[in-house]
Amino acid sequence: MTNPPISPAPTEPQGELVIRTIAMPADTNPNGDIFGGWLMSQMDLGAAIYARNLSRSRVTTVAVDGMAFLNPVNVGDIVNCHASILKVGRTSMKINVEAWVQRSTDSKLLRVTEGVFTYVAIDENGRPQPVHR
Numbered sequence: 001m002t003n004p005p006i007s008p009a010p011t012e013p014q015g016e017l018v019i020r021t022i023a024m025p026a027d028t029n030p031n032g033d034i035f036g037g038w039l040m041s042q043m044d045l046g047a048a049i050y051a052r053n054l055s056r057s058r059v060t061t062v063a064v065d066g067m068a069f070l071n072p073v074n075v076g077d078i079v080n081c082h083a084s085i086l087k088v089g090r091t092s093m094k095i096n097v098e099a100w101v102q103r104s105t106d107s108k109l110l111r112v113t114e115g116v117f118t119y120v121a122i123d124e125n126g127r128p129q130p131v132h133r
């Protein structure tokens with residue numbers, strides 16, 4: 001029996017650039033490395049902007065799946081988050097988010113994190129409402 005072919009790692013970001021920032025010393029953990037929670041919050045912010053524009057309404061994060069930290073982020077790295085839609089439901093939107101960095105010493109892009117963020121379009125009372133596209 002032959003194994004299925006392994007798809008090669010992507011060499012460039014997929015999706016719309018939704019946030020761009022620099023990893024600062026204040027974003028480090030006690031070891032001096034960039035804290036994973038900071039990176040997740042950047043991805044959440046970027047994907048929320050994407051979901052808000054897509055649904056043209058307030059949105060809230062309902063789930064985060066399949067987070068994978070592939071490479072470390074260093075202080076001074078330029079962090080780019082890219083978002084693309086996977087599925088639009090009645091009130092929810094499933095969005096794939098990738099974070100790529102440009103090291104301060106290098107202009108090449110390196111994929112550091114990926115995950116799937118799900119948002120729900122909500123009304124002024126915080127209740128789910130249909131996604132208006």
Ligand SMILES: CC(C)(COP(=O)(O)OP(=O)(O)OC[C@H]1O[C@@H](n2cnc3c(N)ncnc32)[C@H](O)[C@@H]1OP(=O)(O)O)[C@@H](O)C(=O)NCCC(=O)NCCS
Nearest residue numbers: 060061062063088089090091092093118120122126127128
């Ligand atoms: C998001 C929220 C408004 C949904 O309310 P609800 O009463 O559970 O709504 P529903 O059961 O009708 O689900 C709404 C949609 O979310 C989807 N959903 C609910 N839980 C989900 C989960 N764990 N994963 C993926 N999708 C989910 C449902 O499938 C549904 O999608 P659809 O309308 O496209 O079919 C409510 O759960 C909430 O306020 N959660 C807190 C959100 C928050 O504070 N986020 C920030 C965290 S700090």
